[in-house]
Amino acid sequence: MMKELVVATKNEGKVAEFRSMFSKYGIEVKSLLDFNEPIKDIVEDGDTFEENAAIKAEAIAFQYEIPVVADDSGLEIDALNGEPGIYSARYAGEEKNDQKNLEKVLSQMEGVPESERTARFVCAVAVARPNHETFVKRGTCEGVIANCPRGTEGFGYDPIFIPKGSNRTMAEHSAEEKNSISHRKNAIVKIEQWLQQLS
Numbered sequence: 001m002m003k004e005l006v007v008a009t010k011n012e013g014k015v016a017e018f019r020s021m022f023s024k025y026g027i028e029v030k031s032l033l034d035f036n037e038p039i040k041d042i043v044e045d046g047d048t049f050e051e052n053a054a055i056k057a058e059a060i061a062f063q064y065e066i067p068v069v070a071d072d073s074g075l076e077i078d079a080l081n082g083e084p085g086i087y088s089a090r091y092a093g094e095e096k097n098d099q100k101n102l103e104k105v106l107s108q109m110e111g112v113p114e115s116e117r118t119a120r121f122v123c124a125v126a127v128a129r130p131n132h133e134t135f136v137k138r139g140t141c142e143g144v145i146a147n148c149p150r151g152t153e154g155f156g157y158d159p160i161f162i163p164k165g166s167n168r169t170m171a172e173h174s175a176e177e178k179n180s181i182s183h184r185k186n187a188i189v190k191i192e193q194w195l196q197q198l199s
């Protein structure tokens, strides 16, 4: 029997990755995109990835009285003092446009030499349940910012992020490859015990 688990996200790219990575635990993912009623956007006003992940997970867990997982993630660029960071989704404006966001990063990074283009993807994964303390785990993926976008896989900033040890952008990695090295994967392995005992 497949167990069902709600992941409190409206991001289709994230949903696909959770679906793929949770399948080995026998878990079927339901996201906010699958709810019949419209789910209002959750205000992400925390100061950290961890706080925002907990805010999203708890909003849905407490409303529906079910266990919920949520993800808050983004790109930290050293030469930009950690920007866009927790503001990654809206870096180029309220409309949350992936293409505009990565173009803004590239323009901010113009002229920055190879050795100073270090960055990391960060993912905080929160587990919230009625009558339990929420817990949050962080995973990261180190890399560098490319000079121009390449590749069509993945989502978000993947076309401009080259993971450490590779010469391809994340968007030039297959879904399977990304899911073996990503920040999201590295956060999910830290909640593995909880995923395994879920019934």
Ligand SMILES: O=P(O)(O)OP(=O)(O)OP(=O)(O)OC[C@H]1O[C@@H](n2cnc3c(O)ncnc32)[C@H](O)[C@@H]1O
Pocket: 008, 009, 010, 011, 014, 044, 071, 072, 073, 074, 075, 088, 089, 090, 098, 101, 121, 154, 155, 156, 157, 158, 182, 184
């Ligand atoms: O809040 P939810 O509904 O989960 O969806 P969101 O897209 O708003 O997600 P976040 O608030 O966590 O913002 C994450 C930002 O970081 C980007 N991002 C997160 N994970 C990524 C990944 O694996 N590859 C590329 N970009 C990623 C993503 O495109 C967003 O711009």
Ligand SMILES: [Mg+2]
Pocket: 044, 089
């Ligand atoms: Mg968001």
